Amino acid sequence: MVKSVDRALTIISLVSKRKEGMGVTELAANLDLNKSSIFRLLSTLVDHGFIEQNPETKKYRLGYKYLELSSMLLESIDLRTQAKPFLEELESQFNEVIHLTVYDQGEVIYIEKLEGSETLRTHSQVGRRAPMHCTAVGKVILAHLPLNEIVDVIDKYGLPKHTEQTITDKDTFFKELGKIRNEGIGREVEENEPGVSCIAAPIFDNMKKITAAVSISGPSIRMTEERLAEIRPIIMDIGKKISMRLGYTDN
Amino acid sequence: MVKSVDRALTIISLVSKRKEGMGVTELAANLDLNKSSIFRLLSTLVDHGFIEQNPETKKYRLGYKYLELSSMLLESIDLRTQAKPFLEELESQFNEVIHLTVYDQGEVIYIEKLEGSETLRTHSQVGRRAPMHCTAVGKVILAHLPLNEIVDVIDKYGLPKHTEQTITDKDTFFKELGKIRNEGIGREVEENEPGVSCIAAPIFDNMKKITAAVSISGPSIRMTEERLAEIRPIIMDIGKKISMRLGYTDN
């Protein structure tokens, strides 16, 4: 561990949480370090474009570098490139919100989102993380992880309540994961956001490891039992097709 | 300048350019540093999520952290939030590709893009940079910068040819900027991409400084002189409205 690099990256994390940016003295107080040390770390981050100084307020904030790195990262994800045509197929067939997520350290991250043309406002956003216990994509990924990893995730994040429908009891939650393994898809009816339901299929990599999930979300009014039953075989098939594009084989 | 932070950030830049990631030995060769130094810098970046190691190939690549930082950055840009309804208005009125860009160190960066429903494939992408000399947004921003800054940008980037229409002669280019200042909008007819034309309006901040631009792009077949004349007053007005939302005043 390189201590000064650790400090610099911690500065980035702190600054990122403050929309209006942070000053030298505030960062020094937060990290219990000398202002001149903070100043020099910031200068180095500024030189590389990772941080910039607001000329008016003198406060330091995130630089545009992350937009570039983020778009380079998204472009480098094969899964996203391979999955795109399938996601567009789902969007055009069902005209609902389509998500593609990856699993990363106990959370899911949205790496693609197609919005359809119906006006459904969801909180999801490319780049953002989401909890696993109350999203269809999260539950379907958890259901295919080794038991010890499931336990680690639940220990780390718990089962916090998001709506009246959120499963917060551990035993019930494990039964739910069993059910999802059996059905092959994850369903979520208003567990994450009121009025929104979702169905998700798992995506496996060439080592047969669960790595991602694809989902369709819609208002519960439209996502009826009949509609979900109609979608189920199609999204399972799409999940399998995407997996095969990534080198997954059935045998 | 903190040397080890500088090295760490340089590693990020190098790794970001290689889709499949880079190994310790390769990075050490590139930077003429010891493998153990590289290894420790990478470990620190991995701990913070800025870099991750591909378990199969052992190579190091960009971590998902940039997706989060990028979306936090976009959310923190007031300009983008304030401009969004106006961009949607333009999109619904003209049904072409709408861009919002900011000026950053001699280049423009796309921070919002609405695609309309017509199928126009453009190379632009949120997060990506674009040259200033051959894009409407770039030219309209340059036209409103102080002369010394214009000279600096041209010295740094030159006027490289992108299409047969790209302006590559300095005198002609300065005349073009004069014309843009007079007209109040930037036009670009196939200077950046063959078959694509664009019209852009400037956006000023509360200190009356040029900071951004908004544009409409379409295939040259649709973006006729008549169409551009129709769009001109509307996009100028939109540019002004967005500027006023950011505290710009006319007097």
Next chain:
DNA sequence: AAAAATGTTGCGTATAAAGCAATAATAATG
């Protein structure tokens, strides 16, 4: 199976980073 290459680690030394104190710039107060 052996050799080569790459990734990882322990340790001592040299270098860089940190903090102090001062200075410069900006903001707040009367």
Next chain:
DNA sequence: CATTATTATTGCTTTATACGCAACATTTTT
């Protein structure tokens, strides 16, 4: 508007860390 307070920035010395060496572990190539 002048004075005071606060924050940002800088020169220099001291202290701690980062670096590189050499060796080891692991993986890949022959």
